[in-house]
Amino acid sequence: MARLVVTMSSLAAIITSKKNISHREQDCDTAHHDSAKGYTPVMIGVDGNYLGTITIAYKIRQSNPEALAMLKFLGIDPLVMLTGDNAQAAWSVGEHLGVTKVMADLLPGDKVNTIEKLRREYGKVAMVGDGINDTPALARVGCGHCNWWILGRYSAGYGNR
Numbered sequence: 696m697a698r699l700v701v702t703m704s705s706l707a708a709i710i711t712s713k714k715n716i717s718h719r720e721q722d723c724d725t726a727h728h729d730s731a732k733g734y735t736p737v738m739i740g741v742d743g744n745y746l747g748t749i750t751i752a753y754k755i756r757q758s759n760p761e762a763l764a765m766l767k768f769l770g771i772d773p774l775v776m777l778t779g780d781n782a783q784a785a786w787s788v789g790e791h792l793g794v795t796k797v798m799a800d801l802l803p804g805d806k807v808n809t810i811e812k813l814r815r816e817y818g819k820v821a822m823v824g825d826g827i828n829d830t831p832a833l834a835r836v837g838c839g840h841c842n843w844w845i846l847g848r849y850s851a852g853y854g855n856r
Contacts, residue, residue, distance in 0.1 A: 717740070718740075718745035729748075733752070736751075773794075775797075775809075776789045778799050782797075807832050822836040
């Protein structure tokens with residue numbers, strides 16, 4: 696699992712998965728409850744001890760389900776969502792969007808492997824990414840778009856192909 700270390704004065708806080716922070720079972724119960732509601736809980740610890748949880752909620756633009764419905768109408772199938780988020784939150788978002796399949800808990804390398812598998816299975820693959828973690832996978836598709844497209848093109852190491 697990925698982790699982020701934030702230094703505040705002389706105190707280092709680690710933002711990571713629950714597996715890396717000592718915490719109470721009750722903290723897990725709260726995180727599971729939030730996940731079941733479609734949120735992504737992120738535990739924060741200092742010196743390996745649980746400090747608290749930040750819960751992230753995704754706001755889905757009204758146009759997103761409409762755009763995916765249009766792709767389905769045009770015969771584009773399957774519509775697969777690849778995400779690094781937890782499975783429960785991903786399925787909640789995917790269901791609202793109307794995607795065909797959800798693949799969650801993916802690291803950037805997992806997304807690359809999945810894109811390669813989809814290319815072998817379906818031939819052409821298009822992808823929309825929303826951040827730097829998507830750039831390695833975007834480099835493998837025939838048609839891709841990322842909000843950070845300039846940064847993504849060069850961090851993925853494929854320049855002006």
